[in-house]
Amino acid sequence: MIIYILKRIGAALLTLLVIMSITFFLMNAIPGSPFLTEKSTPQQIELANKKYGLDKPLIVQLKNYVVNYLKGDLGTSLKMQEGTPVKDIIFHQGKFILSIKLGLWSLAIAVLIGIPLGCIAAYNRGSWLDGFLRVMTTVGVAIPTFVLATLLLATFAVKLGWLDTISGSLESAKSMIMPILSMSFYYICYVAKLTRTSMLDAINQDYIRTARAKGVKRNIIILKHALRNSLIPVITYLGPVTAGIITGSFVVESTFSIPGLGKYYVQCVMSRDYPVIMATTVVLSALVIFMNLVVDVAYKVVDPRITLTNKED
Amino acid sequence: MNESKKNLLEVKDLKVSFFTPAGEVKAVDGISYTLGYNEVMGIVGESGSGKSVEAYAVIGLLQNPGKVVGGSITFEGEDLLSYDEEQMRGVRGKDISMIFQNPMTCLNPVYTIGNQLTEALTCHDTSISKEEAWNRAVHMLQLVGINNAEKRMTQYPHEFSGGMRQRAMIAMALIGEPKLLIADEPTTALDVTIQAQILDVMKDIQKRVNTSIIFITHNLGVVAEVCDKVSVMYAGKIVEQGDVNDIFYDPQHPYTKALLASMPRLDEGEHERLIPIEGTPIDLLDPPQGCNFGPRCKECRKICLSKKPPYAETGNGHISACWLHFMEGAKQAGSGEEA
Numbered sequence: 001m002i003i004y005i006l007k008r009i010g011a012a013l014l015t016l017l018v019i020m021s022i023t024f025f026l027m028n029a030i031p032g033s034p035f036l037t038e039k040s041t042p043q044q045i046e047l048a049n050k051k052y053g054l055d056k057p058l059i060v061q062l063k064n065y066v067v068n069y070l071k072g073d074l075g076t077s078l079k080m081q082e083g084t085p086v087k088d089i090i091f092h093q094g095k096f097i098l099s100i101k102l103g104l105w106s107l108a109i110a111v112l113i114g115i116p117l118g119c120i121a122a123y124n125r126g127s128w129l130d131g132f133l134r135v136m137t138t139v140g141v142a143i144p145t146f147v148l149a150t151l152l153l154a155t156f157a158v159k160l161g162w163l164d165t166i167s168g169s170l171e172s173a174k175s176m177i178m179p180i181l182s183m184s185f186y187y188i189c190y191v192a193k194l195t196r197t198s199m200l201d202a203i204n205q206d207y208i209r210t211a212r213a214k215g216v217k218r219n220i221i222i223l224k225h226a227l228r229n230s231l232i233p234v235i236t237y238l239g240p241v242t243a244g245i246i247t248g249s250f251v252v253e254s255t256f257s258i259p260g261l262g263k264y265y266v267q268c269v270m271s272r273d274y275p276v277i278m279a280t281t282v283v284l285s286a287l288v289i290f291m292n293l294v295v296d297v298a299y300k301v302v303d304p305r306i307t308l309t310n311k312e313d
Numbered sequence: 314m315n316e317s318k319k320n321l322l323e324v325k326d327l328k329v330s331f332f333t334p335a336g337e338v339k340a341v342d343g344i345s346y347t348l349g350y351n352e353v354m355g356i357v358g359e360s361g362s363g364k365s366v367e368a369y370a371v372i373g374l375l376q377n378p379g380k381v382v383g384g385s386i387t388f389e390g391e392d393l394l395s396y397d398e399e400q401m402r403g404v405r406g407k408d409i410s411m412i413f414q415n416p417m418t419c420l421n422p423v424y425t426i427g428n429q430l431t432e433a434l435t436c437h438d439t440s441i442s443k444e445e446a447w448n449r450a451v452h453m454l455q456l457v458g459i460n461n462a463e464k465r466m467t468q469y470p471h472e473f474s475g476g477m478r479q480r481a482m483i484a485m486a487l488i489g490e491p492k493l494l495i496a497d498e499p500t501t502a503l504d505v506t507i508q509a510q511i512l513d514v515m516k517d518i519q520k521r522v523n524t525s526i527i528f529i530t531h532n533l534g535v536v537a538e539v540c541d542k543v544s545v546m547y548a549g550k551i552v553e554q555g556d557v558n559d560i561f562y563d564p565q566h567p568y569t570k571a572l573l574a575s576m577p578r579l580d581e582g583e584h585e586r587l588i589p590i591e592g593t594p595i596d597l598l599d600p601p602q603g604c605n606f607g608p609r610c611k612e613c614r615k616i617c618l619s620k621k622p623p624y625a626e627t628g629n630g631h632i633s634a635c636w637l638h639f640m641e642g643a644k645q646a647g648s649g650e651e652a
Contacts, residue, residue, distance in 0.1 A: 206418040212374055213413075214433045214485065215406030218398075228423050303423055304469045 005293070012289045016282060017066065023281045024062050027274055034078040034272040052078060054274075065278060075275035080268050086279040090261065096283070099260035101170060102252070103245040105180045107238075110187035110245075115227075115234065117188070118195020123222055125200060133192065140189025149182035149255040167256035179256045183249055187241065194237055198230035205229070231302050239295030243288040321492055321525050322348040322371070327384035329363070329370050338597045340366040342549035343384065348493070353519065353526045355536035355557070357572070358546035361594055364529045367546075368495045371527070372409050373401035389492070407437045410486040414498040416478035420470035426481050427466030430454070433488050453484040456521065457514050476507035480514060487522055494519075495527045500535060512538055533576055537561055542630075545569050548595050548605035555631030565625075565633035568606045604636065612637060 035048040049055045053064065068075060074086040081089055090096050121133040156178060157165040167175040202208065203226050211225045253263040261280065268276040299306045329341035341363040348354050356364045369375045371386055373393065386393040388409065396404065405411075410433075413419045421429060430450035434441055447466070454462035457480040470478055479499060486494055496515065500508040516539055519526055528540055536543055536557065543560045545553040545568065553566040564570045574588040592609035595601060601608060603618040610617065616636050625638035 206413060206415060207421040209374065210413065210419045210482070210485075211421070211432075213372060213405055213411040214436060215402050215404070215489075216432060216436045217402065220436070225421050225424075229421070305422055305471045 005297075008293050008296075012286070012293070015289055016285060019285045020065060020069070020278065020282060021062060023278055024065060025058070027269075027272070027277050028058060030272065032272050034274060069282070074279040077268075077273055077276050079271045079273045080264075080276055086275050089264075089276060090279060090283060095259060095261040095264055098170065098258060099253070099262055102176075102179055102183065102258065102260060103242075105176065106184035106187065107242055107245045109180060109184040110191050111238070113184075114188040114191025115195050115231075117192035118199060119222060119227065121192065121196040122199035122203065122226075130196075133196075137189035137193045137196075140185050141193065143186070145182055145186060145249060146251045146255065148185055149178070149252055152178045152182055153255060165257075167258050170258065179252050179258060182255070183245065183252045187245065190237070191234060194234050195230060198233045199226055202226040202230040228302060232299065235295055235298050235302065239291050239298075240288060242294075243284065243291045319349065320347045321350050321352070321389060322527075323385075323387040324367075324371065325385045325387070327367065327370060327386060328382045329366050329375065329379060330382045332378040332380065333598075336598050339549050339600065340379070340597060341370065342600075344544075344546070344549075344551045345384075346544055346551065346554060348525055348527065350492070351519075351523055351525055352542070353528060353540045355528045355530060355540035355543040356546055357530060357533060357536055357543060359531055359594065361548075361597070362546040363549040364546050365497050368411070368497055368527060368529055371493075372405055372411050372495055373398075374405075374411070403437065406433055406486075406491070407489045408491055409493045409495065410489065410491040411495040411497060412479070412482045412486045412499050415502045416475055416482050417502065419482055420473075420478055422470055425467055425469055426454075426473070430466070430481070430485050430488060433485050437489060449488060450484070453488045454481065456487075456518055457481070457484045458510075459484070475503055476510060479503060479507075479511050483511070483514060483518065487518060487524065490522055491524055493525050493527065495529070497529045498531070499528075501530070501532070508535070515539060533561075533572060545572070548600065549597060550605060550634065552606065552635070553631075553633040555627075555633075556629055559629060559631045563627075563631075565627055565631065565638070566606075566635050567610045567612050567637070569633075571611070604634075614640070 033045055033049070033054075035045045046055070053061065056064075065075075074090075076082075077084050077086055077089060117133055117137075121130045124130050153165060156163045163178055164175060167179050170176050170179070199222075203222075208221060208225055211221050216225070250262040250266045252258070253260040265277075265280045265284075268280065324347075325345045326343045327341055327345070328339065328343050331338040331340055344363075344367060346354065356367065358364045366375070366379065369379070370381050371388075371393070373396070375381065381394060388404070393401070393404065420426070427447065427450060430453065431443070431446040434446045434449060435443075451462045451466060454465060459465050459477060459480055465473075465477075465481075470481075473481060483499070499515070500511050503511060512535060515526070526539075528536065530536060540557050542555060543553075543557050544551045545560070545566065547568050553560065553564065553569045555565075560569060561573070564573055568590075571588070571590045575590060577587060578585075590609060595605055595608065601618065603616070603620055604610070604613075604622050607613050607617040614636060620636075622634045622636045623639075624632045624634050626632050627638070
């Protein structure tokens with residue numbers, strides 16, 4: 001198991017290298033420069049390029065990135081917060097934490113509501129409740145986040161005045177309701193759909209019949225025998241999604257004026273702040289890779305048939 | 314009342330139908346039998362003859378759209394059809410248990426064997442201690458011939474071979490000491506040597522725990538080996554029923570005869586061809602007016618195609634539903650009810 005995890009970390013570093021290269025070439029492929037403003041002259045831009053090493057050949061620039069990253073130096077911001085170390089921007093200004101806070105809550109809600117809803121729908125298959133949930137989840141999956149977020153904002157903040165339009169740093173529970181709801185609703189619905197389908201599949205398996213023949217109570221059959229077997233597709237889905245949720249959604253952060261990483265990421269792409277783009281991408285990628293590892297280990301916990309190593313079973 | 318004391322299970326004129334969009338499928342169409350204590354009865358028939366459906370009806374595991382539409386199932390004097398779901402749950406696994414055809418898929422892959430075995434006890438008796446349930450499960454595994462039972466208890470089904478899983482299934486079915494065990498093709502998915510082992514285990518354990526068994530199979534060899542009596546089913550009806558020796562040495566119904574003739578035999582010449590039963594089973598959505606086997610029967614007469622044959626008794630409780638028994642020259646015919 002430990003060897004397996006070490007191997008995976010090795011593979012992860014390689015993956016990150018590839019991601020860095022791709023990101024580097026992509027951001028250099030976008031026209032424009034961090035120093036380009038209406039007033040700047042070509043000479044000024046050239047000077048700035050020279051100062052920050054942007055005049056060097058691309059391959060040398062990439063090499064510098066990699067070497068500096070290995071040293072733990074993520075560079076300094078060129079534009080957004082000129083001169084501030086990128087590390088501080090991401091980790092010490094509360095952006096990352098804020099996005100993680102929002103993300104973890106949304107994820108927890110998606111799992112804690114989505115899975116039971118799926119179970120309820122499967123348990124009452126064909127009933128009006130199942131029908132209602134099916135409509136709700138289909139609508140939930142179809143509504144774009146920005147529409148839902150705007151609707152919530154218009155209803156509860158503007159019309160009814162119960163909640164604030166600006167959520168800010170999510171300090172109070174009240175300020176968290178709308179962002180979390182709009183962020184997690186899609187996932188609640190998707191997880192519920194997924195759970196329902198795999199639950200129905202599990203219910204028709206032979207081992208459920210065995211459990212019934214043993215005289216096991218119906219709710220225990222569902223919660224013990226069917227649920228654990230039906231969680232595998234849900235885990236598969238949640239893995240990559242978790243990273244996405246945790247690192248924040250640009251839309252939700254923008255709509256509710258939350259100064260999180262998601263919003264900042266988009267702004268730094270707009271302003272061609274290369275070191276910030278690179279660092280944010282690498283941090284998010286590392287998170288995705290890490291979540292994939294967590295998922296693979298979670299499989300093993302849920303399903304004993306899965307072996308993580310290459311050993312033939 | 315006396316009658317039902319003597320018999321563990323009485324099934325009378327049981328009818329099970331599946332209500333499909335295409336119409337009512339009479340999967341089991343009026344079958345009757347009795348099963349005594351410690352008795353092993355075989356139910357033989359080809360796929361779709363209704364033998365499994367009949368068993369599911371007894372244990373109350375019929376799935377939609379299947380429904381019992383007539384008849385009675387009396388278990389130790391109690392009418393099982395009057396039981397609600399919760400009462401049936403109390404019966405399942407405790408008084409009547411069941412093992413299934415495919416041991417590869419019948420155990421839950423994500424729980425240990427020990428967990429699944431002890432659950433069969435704890436779900437009926439919450440007062441039983443974990444330790445006692447565990448010990449009984451270990452004992453049961455030893456009884457069905459699983460070595461190193463303590464260690465095996467902590468393993469998962471995928472760490473067991475097919476034969477071992479079926480042994481574990483048998484252990485699980487018998488751990489609550491049920492009075493009746495329904496074995497639905499328990500050896501069909503196993504290879505022949507394992508089949509023989511499983512049959513030995515079942516025969517052995519049947520004597521130890523004193524349980525009656527309904528043995529459902531399409532394998533006549535298996536029936537000959539383990540059963541006391543046999544019911545032969547065809548298209549939802551029992552066509553012949555009797556003592557195992559009578560069925561094998563003195564088959565009465567043309568279908569039974571044809572089944573026996575289609576089996577390979579060791580005492581026949583090397584290149585003897587097997588005799589198949591021509592034709593296909595009837596469409597249960599649209600059963601024929603006459604005998605269900607009529608269209609495939611080599612000895613079919615006019616009356617066979619127009620009227621259902623009644624049962625004729627040929628002695629020793631041996632009954633057969635065929636018009637031939639009522640023809641001149643046939644053995645003396647009892648005035649049976651219509652089958």
